[in-house]
Amino acid sequence: MRITPVALPLALLAVLASTGCQQIPYAPLPAPPTGIRYEPGANSAGIARMSEAELLRQKRLAQEGDKRAALNVYQHLRSVENDDAQARDWLILAADLGHASAQFNLAQIGIYEHDSASALYWAQRARASGYPHAADLVRSLENPD
Incomplete structure (x- = not known):
């Protein structure tokens, strides 16, 4: 007997329906520290x-x-x-x-306040921390067009 892709989910549903579903108790995780x-x-x-x-x-x-x-x-x-x-x-x-998004925020604040040295410093720190868009920001600050 060959089981088709449609028959398999239906067979599983039939098994689950016949055995009954047990409720899995919900236990919330404690808040992180x-x-x-x-x-x-x-x-x-x-x-x-x-x-x-x-x-x-x-x-x-x-x-x-x-x-x-x-x-x-x-x-x-x-x-x-x-x-x-x-x-x-x-x-x-x-x-x-070392909070990467805080570093990136400070780089953005530096740009807004026209403080290019501060913006570049924090963008470089954010890049070193692995913030996703920090490398692009560093490039744009190092090579303004």
Whole structure:
């Protein structure tokens, strides 16, 4: 007997239907250690907001060398508290710790602020960290046409 490509899925469905499907229990994974723990229902203009305790925890983790936590603090300060000056310090910390997208963001900020030396420095760091578009940005900054 030859099984056609259409008959195989139908045969599998028939077997599954006859044996019954068991429910596989869902067990959510715990949040990663630097994952943000948002307060339930706390948001500002539709943006989830960290509690003060969580913000302090993220700052502590960042000061201990966690680049993702530094970026979390930057994003919170910039998007929720609209504190660009303080947020930039955390973006620089994240970049110094090796966060590739933070480095690329600083390169973009350098371009926007007409600071080509800073833009090139951060673009080169982003390229070294493996950021996907950083090599193209470095080329365009090194060879402006």
